[in-house]
Amino acid sequence: MRIAVLLKEVPDTYGERKLNLETGLANRGATDAVLDEVGERALELALTYADGHPDSNVTVLSMGPESVVSTLRKGMAMGATDAVHVLDDGLLGADLSLTAEALAAALRRRQFDLVIAGNISTDGSGGVLPAMIAELLCVPQLTGLNSVSIEETSVSGRRVTESGVVSVRTELPAVVSITEALPAGRFPSFKGLMAAKKKPLEVLSLAELGVDAGDESAGRSIVIAVAERPARAAGVKIVDEGDAAAQLVNFLVTNRLA
Numbered sequence: 435m436r437i438a439v440l441l442k443e444v445p446d447t448y449g450e451r452k453l454n455l456e457t458g459l460a461n462r463g464a465t466d467a468v469l470d471e472v473g474e475r476a477l478e479l480a481l482t483y484a485d486g487h488p489d490s491n492v493t494v495l496s497m498g499p500e501s502v503v504s505t506l507r508k509g510m511a512m513g514a515t516d517a518v519h520v521l522d523d524g525l526l527g528a529d530l531s532l533t534a535e536a537l538a539a540a541l542r543r544r545q546f547d548l549v550i551a552g553n554i555s556t557d558g559s560g561g562v563l564p565a566m567i568a569e570l571l572c573v574p575q576l577t578g579l580n581s582v583s584i585e586e587t588s589v590s591g592r593r594v595t596e597s598g599v600v601s602v603r604t605e606l607p608a609v610v611s612i613t614e615a616l617p618a619g620r621f622p623s624f625k626g627l628m629a630a631k632k633k634p635l636e637v638l639s640l641a642e643l644g645v646d647a648g649d650e651s652a653g654r655s656i657v658i659a660v661a662e663r664p665a666r667a668a669g670v671k672i673v674d675e676g677d678a679a680a681q682l683v684n685f686l687v688t689n690r691l692a
Contacts, residue, residue: 472552474619
């Protein structure tokens with residue numbers, strides 16, 4: 435089976451996150467860049483299946499700047515067979531539609547049986563990219579799964595909703611996204627780290643993928659305004675002198691919280 439796992443380089447969640455006030459883009463130099471944890475869990479799912487099916491091929495795919503190479507190398511050190519890096523200056527500040535189009539084009543180029551991704555990244559928090567990719571590839575999607583079972587010709591899982599648990603299943607090829615309920619990713623071994631340096635890593639540009647970043651028909655979005663977060667103002671202290679309830683109601687109404 436040919437499995438592709440979408441990985442994403444994100445700012446460290448334990449670091450301070452900042453926006454570039456001129457461009458409206460995240461200042462990714464403000465903190466360390468790391469592999470998104472839910473992406474590691476997605477890769478672990480693929481590798482667990484590959485452990486029991488030696489003929490399987492697991493490819494890690496990511497889009498981003500030059501620094502993404504370290505993220506892809508980590509994925510190969512964990513056990514992925516090879517990697518694909520979508521790298522192009524035209525992708526700077528790409529919105530979800532352009533990102534989905536570029537990744538779908540890269541996936542279409544390889545023709546995978548199963549695509550696995552995390553349900554939501556810790557930086558953009560869009561949560562719709564796997565569904566958009568499935569739509570572009572014209573394949574079924576099983577998203578937000580808390581458990582996954584991969585078979586030779588199908589994939590199934592369970593999704594927790596507000597009203598209960600839903601069991602879903604589809605034939606391959608398909609796109610699956612998982613939550614942090616799945617097992618954490620394995621640690622790369624020293625042997626894996628050394629092997630990752632020799633594994634193939636393909637770099638693709640937008641031209642090679644046939645994607646036009648300036649195509650207005652693709653519905654690109656732009657940032658029209660950005661401002662620094664205001665400093666936290668002093669709170670309001672209510673002293674109960676028999677009218678605390680009235681003061682609280684007045685505060686809520688004044689601030690449109692009730």
